[in-house]
Amino acid sequence: MSNALQTPSLAHFKLPAIDNEPMKNYAPGSIERQKLKEAIDSMRAELPLEVPVVINGEKIFTGTTAKQFNPSDHAKVVCNYHEADASLIKKAIDGAMVAKARWESLPFNDRVAVFLKAADLLSSKYRYKIMAATMLGQGKNIWQAEIDAAAELCDFWRFNCKYAEEMYQIQPPKNAFGTWNRAEYRALDGFVLAVSPFNFTAIGGNLPSAPALMGNVVLWKPSPSAVLSNYLVYELLVEAGLPPGVVQFVPGPAEEVCATAIGHPEFSSLHYTGSTAVFRKLWKEIGNNIDKYTSYPRIVGETGGKNYHLLHPSLDEQGVRHAALQTIRGAFEFQGQKCSACSRAYIPQSLYPTFRKYLLEEHAKIKQGPSHEFEHFMGPVINRFAFDKIKGFIDHAQTDDNCQVLAGGKCDDSVGYFIEPTIIISKDAMTKTLTDEIFGPVVTLYVYEDNQFEQTCKLIQETTEYGLTGAFFARDRESIVKGSNLLRHTAGNFYINDKCTGAVVGQQPFGGGRASGTNDKAGSWSLLVRFISTRTIKENFVPIDDFIYPSNFA
CATH class of the missing domain: 3.40.309.10 (Aldehyde Dehydrogenase; Chain A, domain 2)
Known part of the structure; x- marks a missing residue:
């Protein structure tokens, strides 16, 4: 079937009930503590792991590598990861734009199924492995890893689906006689660049996933200090059914990766979490390139705080x-x-x-x-x-x-x-x-x-x-x-009367203004809105008799 004849992005099926992922306690003697210890011991024995660039589903071992170290023992290498250069970024963009036509035309229920399955896989099969990578590679203790790499990422994937479903159901409330008005929530025109930080595996997973859920294709540049956990998240998404090319996994030098992506005419959005200085620099570069873009890019960023x-x-x-x-x-x-x-x-x-x-x-x-x-x-x-x-x-x-x-x-x-x-x-x-x-x-x-x-x-x-x-x-x-x-x-x-940390998806949408970012509130519908381009459709059912207005008659 051609893309032109496939179903547009409208919600037709009701999602399962969505709730926050239950937290495990990891008390001494508990089964979850035992499983996590086994995952950590197994991963420590296997280190360092090797992480490729992944473009169009192809694992590319470039030979140009960098190291992610264990911050608890900086002589130990967590992974050696291959880096993408400008030519590979261009290849990733071309491949993403080819994948885009099929991905954005999939019915909403088929796109959302990928992320609901991903959440269930993380909640069960991958929980301890991704937590182990987060602890060894990013220095988190059990509870912080459980909050982040397990519960919050599950919550992002599930609640994004819930909010997207609610958004798609918002339609014009009025229809004049003989007409039908409706809204179609399209993906953005080009591709999204997701630049993720080291400190939250969940943010690493959400930055490419939120735009992808809405039908976009994404280049994901992970932090050098979180490559391993982010790559495991990427592999989980592939297992959940994410088609090749929808998310391109492109670790590499930040300036080369970002400059190449931002310099491309099909660049349509930056989804960023990181330092204030880097965000401002990228914003300026986007502004300097404004005349070359197919559309005005959406800039979504969460940076620092005091x-x-x-x-x-x-x-x-x-x-x-x-x-x-x-x-x-x-x-x-x-x-x-x-x-x-x-x-x-x-x-x-x-x-x-x-x-x-x-x-x-x-x-x-x-x-x-x-x-x-x-x-x-x-x-x-x-x-x-x-x-x-x-x-x-x-x-x-x-x-x-x-x-x-x-x-x-x-x-x-x-x-x-x-x-x-x-x-x-x-x-x-x-x-x-x-x-x-x-x-x-x-x-x-x-x-x-x-x-x-x-x-x-x-x-x-x-x-x-x-x-x-x-x-x-x-x-x-x-x-x-x-x-x-x-x-x-x-x-x-x-x-x-509570601490200033610990926002929970579905309970406290997160983000700040002023120098802290664009305040688009990760973990809410308002973030997803930034990654859609709405088409309003009016269909007429009844032909008119004349073009003259009644007021024109003498």
């Missing part, structure tokens, strides 16, 4: 302890390598002694070590660049007269890239560790006078260029309402 916790003077001791515990988690889970991580905390003077007491007590309980040793709350930071950058912030605080390191501060790269969870207090509200994104296990405290609450809310907004996440801790409803209103534009994800 996220905060703010305590209100109304808190009682239980509330202060709760805020301290949430700050430990928000600042130090996954070594602070989350764009949502708590990097600054504002505490009223009257509550500071109590907050400090609980914070330091809980900080002393943190265990840190290699990711494959399950008892550790914290592991290593991702690589040498991150280690040196984070250490530079700690060194600055140790020499700044306005700053004091209250806990942590030691850095050891002898075996792995280990940085102790570090708590700093500053008398200067605009010190470097309060204004600049660190992306590591460092939180800076600032104590404000109790009667300066409103001014502190203003200070929070003016301190940084970011607007990603923030958390406000207060006791009474009037204070909660007041603080929420004053902090309205400080964060795209705002939390009340």
